[in-house]
Amino acid sequence: MSLRLILLGALSPLLALVLYFSGQELLRLNRNAEALERVARIANEAEVFADLVHALQKERGYSAGFTSSRGKNFAADLAAQRQATDALLAKFFDAVPAAETAAPMTMATLREQTDAMPDLRAKIDRFTLSVPELAGTYTGLVDLLLAAGRQMRDFARSPATRALMEAREEIGLAKESAGLARAMGATGLGTDVFPQQVHRRFMELTARENASLARAALVLQRPALLDELRATPAAQALAPMVETISALPYGGARGTLTAPAWFAASTAWIDALREVETGLSTQTSALALATAQEARRALMITGALTLLVALATAGTGVLIAEFVTRRLGRLTSVMMDFVEGRFEAWVPYIDSRGEIGRMAQSIYRFKQLSRAAIEKRAEDEARLNARHQQVVDLVTEGLNALARADLTLRFDEPLAEEYDAIRNDFNTATARLREVMRAVSGTVGEIEERSRGLRGSAADLSERTTAQVETISSTAETVSGLTSTLAETNGALKDVKDLADEAKGRADRSGEVVRNAVAAMDRIAESSGRIAQITAVIEDISFQTNLLALNAGVEAARAGESGRGFAVVAMEVQGLASRSADAALEIKGLIEESAREVSGGVNLVGETGEALQAILEQILRVDEVLSNISAAAEAQNRELQGVNNAMTRLRDLTSQNIEVADASRDASTELAEGAQRLSALVSEFDLRAPQDAHPPQSRAA
Incomplete structure (x- = not known):
């Protein structure tokens, strides 16, 4: 945030306070005017x-x-x-x-x-x-x-x-x-x-x-x-x-x-x-x-005065901020010149009083101290550059030797105390690298020899795994065919069991029909008994009617000529009673014969029910046997399915083994080739002892 904004921000609370109280007064006057206008309308x-x-x-x-x-x-x-x-x-x-x-x-x-x-x-x-x-x-x-x-x-x-x-x-x-x-x-x-x-x-x-x-x-x-x-x-x-x-x-x-x-x-x-x-x-x-007009006029006057005060306050704040920031801006410009190394710039307001003057004097003192520090820094940099050049020459010669694959270079002339560790580290690093490269050269030969043996073993493993895959595939196909056959047998057993269940259901329904027939026969026998009772009642009524007719005839005979007509009626009633008795006897004979036939039918239906019950028990035993056979077939089917899945999984694993064997063979081949390339690269390095190497080139002091 700029200084101008800071100064204006410091004055803004005063301006805001003025505006707040002025605004409150304006609002009060406006509300008063509106209330009075509302009073006029209501009047x-x-x-x-x-x-x-x-x-x-x-x-x-x-x-x-x-x-x-x-x-x-x-x-x-x-x-x-x-x-x-x-x-x-x-x-x-x-x-x-x-x-x-x-x-x-x-x-x-x-x-x-x-x-x-x-x-x-x-x-x-x-x-x-x-x-x-x-x-x-x-x-x-x-x-x-x-x-x-x-x-x-x-x-x-x-x-x-x-x-x-x-x-x-x-x-x-x-x-x-x-x-x-x-x-x-x-x-x-x-x-x-x-x-x-x-x-x-x-x-x-x-x-x-x-x-x-x-x-x-x-x-x-x-x-x-x-x-x-x-x-x-x-x-x-x-x-x-x-x-x-x-x-x-x-x-x-x-x-x-x-x-x-x-x-x-x-x-x-x-x-x-x-x-x-x-x-x-x-x-x-x-x-x-x-009153409303007066309030409006007061509102306008107060608003105008508020605007003038706010403008005056804002203008004063801007002038003060501009006065201060212009002086500080010139001092800041001088400081920037000093920062960029231009110390010939003149420091203004150095004779002024107050904070600006003290700030200018501080800047002038900073100018003198900075110039002395810069001169001292130039001398130190010259000495330091000479030492740095020695280090750069050493590193350059060492890197050139490494670029030529020469590991025999060694520096014995010491450097400055603070940089001599670089020379020692370089000598130690080249010695260690020389030992490592010698070990790598010996290891590369062993890797090359072993990779050739590994490649032969991988090829042999690939051939045996291929033969194993073919055997497993044949076995899997046989197990799959056996599984399909057993599944068809299991389906046929299920169909036979369904037929047995259907026969069982029909036998159950036939037994129910026989039981209903026996019950019907029993009801018929019961009805025949009740009819026999009714015919007995009819015989009794016929007997009583016959007696009454005889008594009526006797009474008619006593009556003489006046009872002749009544005697004819008594004779007719006696005839009807005789015919009713005959009919009742005939019905009774038929009912007894029907009862005997119904009893025989009941016996036959009972025997039929016993035969159907025996058939039902045989069907139940057949259904139980078929259920056991079907369950055993399903268990065998599941076991063969598991064997089939295991064979399929084994075949897949064997196929993966073939791929792994092929990959191992390819990897051993690539390893042998890489060992050959690594041996060629190691042979490019000069791994002789430092005393056998050429003397190092002279370095600049």
């Missing part, structure tokens, strides 16, 4: 609320008078007021977007109740609602509007307009109380006798109205507000009427006071309060807009 929307409240209050009063007089009063006025109210409702919800934001639940409820107004008006026209009921419904609508107004005021609360908004709300409450009192007065005056309950409600509303007006004067700090309102013509006209209504329960006379006159005077008074409410809304809006 305008409050006028829309007040217009609708005023219209509903009028409609409530006309509806109360219309209902209490059973349609005699205010019919035309009520119709006109409903049209005016509908006109305001048609554009109400579109004109109050801020209320939708400030009081969404209240506005939703208000929308539902205004949608139900046609039903309310229809009930009023049919006189199905009493005055308190309709007044309560209209009052609920007005209370919703007033509640929405309070929520809007809370949503857009501002110290500058708080008093005006609270006073306007109190005037609205007083106007609502006056509207209810108007409805109560019209209701009471529309009847022959002012109801006590209505009068009590009227007095409560009048007192509430006066209290709301007093609170409005107190909030505005205008004690004369009540006197100003009482001095208006509407208040002067209404005051005697209020006194008259107040005195009615105490023996006061109504005089010429009528409901229309009271309604007109009350409406004039409410219109006067509406003018005061409108004036307060206008003042609120104007004050909010004026």
